[in-house]
Amino acid sequence: MNRCPFCGEGKTRIDENTYWTGMRSQTLSVTLRHFCDPQEDAFVTANITIRARTEDQAIERWNNRIT
Secondary structure, X not given: OXXXXXXXXXXXXXXXXXXXXXXXXEEEEEEEEEEOXXXXXXXXXXXXXXXXXXXXXXXXXXXXXXX
């Protein structure tokens, strides 16, 4: 994954929204959340949320976002 254009690092988490079919768990969607590291002169921390159908799509959207 590409680095964050705002903070350069931060923490990124990928969560799956799943549904139990009775036989197996099925992924319905994926949410990629990035939390920017706080900057010295900032009072708030930024976060970026990307929703997609699969983890690969979420990462692709993260890497191809407008900077």
